[in-house]
Amino acid sequence: MKFLVLLLLVVSQCAKAHNPLIVDIISSENFSERYQAFLQGRSVLDVTDFRPTTQGSHIEIIEMVLLQQALFLGGETREVVFNPKPSVNILEFTDMIAGESLILARTVWHEDVINYRGSVYVSDPVVKFGEYEAGIYVAKRNQALHQTTQDGLEQLTLVANPRWRVDWHALTNSKMNLVSFIGPWESMLNMVETDIVDGMLVNFSVSESLQLAFEGRDYVPIEGVKMVLPDSRHFIVSKRHPEGAQIFAALNRGLKELRRRGVIRKALTESGFINRKVRDWTVINRAMLPQEPKP
Incomplete structure (x- = not known):
């Protein structure tokens, strides 16, 4: 019996190794190269320091890391493989709606997907309203x-x-x-x-x-x-993909845990996305922010 249990565990792990989780990413950008440069050989699950190693925007790389850490914490332990896809961009969700794409490696504005909530799951916010x-x-x-x-x-x-x-x-x-x-x-x-x-x-x-x-x-x-x-930014998962409900549940469980541990805020701050250098600068469209009720 012990041998049978061990054999089943081995078979299960082999199945996972040959059934990676495919995550689509924009092919027109060099995110994959910058992502590998940021990891510097580390496992993505071991990343606790989110400081950038290159100039320019860093949020895309941080989202790729947070996505995988959230999925793992939520119980989805398969290897993530990023799939550069020409049809994936920040405003086009046709493949997601059709179920041909399962999940994107980047967050999207809530406003951009609000009309597609019948076709995509929308995660808890990664970037909260007012943080961008x-x-x-x-x-x-x-x-x-x-x-x-x-x-x-x-x-x-x-x-x-x-x-x-x-x-x-x-x-x-x-x-x-x-x-x-x-x-x-x-x-x-x-x-x-x-x-x-x-x-x-x-x-x-x-x-x-x-x-x-x-x-x-x-x-x-x-x-x-x-x-x-x-606005706020969220990961989205296709409702029409066979694995959509399972992946979304794991993702949101993991995001809640990352938020509870302070990892999301730490990542956004250390990466420079929430930029301490401009903390005291004047917000010129402050009227668009929620106003505190007067006592």
Whole structure:
């Protein structure tokens, strides 16, 4: 009998090894390479230090780590394999709705999936409402804009993509002038570089100076001001995938435990996503935040 139990355990482990959990990821980004560089040979389950090893945005890598740790804590112990998929992007959920994709490696804005809740499970928030802050980035060479005052913001022209609804809502609740542009993020940066517009809204870089470097060009945030993007971010799981309900249950159990242990807040803070350097900067769209009731 003991031999039979041992044999069943071995067979079970082999089945898990040959039946990995497939998690889709955007193929047009270099997340997979940056993820491996961040791990530096560590098991993802052993990661307790979330400080970045590269410049630029780090939140995508942290989400890949938190996703796997949450799944494991929730009881889903299979190996996670990331599947770069051209059809996966931040606004297109066709594969999720059809059940062809099980889960995404990135969180999404709640507003972007609110109309799809019949087709996707929405996890507890990873980034809570009010935690996502961004700066108004201008070309570093454009020295005149670096110290723009709050009154001077009204004179600025910013490029924004109206399909990025949370960004768009935040900006339309400011006094800055907007140029609507539906196209790649890289093209928007180029518009800043070539003075077609003054700047654009970008989540803060993890570099010590908050400077963003892209293709040999440097961008910096206007000092002293920031915007809060008024929404929360969540993982989503397909309801139509055969494993959807099981994976979602494990994911949410794990996220609750990570939140209870303080790991999510620690990860967002150490990664620079919740950026201590801008803690005292003025929120220029504060009116969009929930107001404390007056006594």
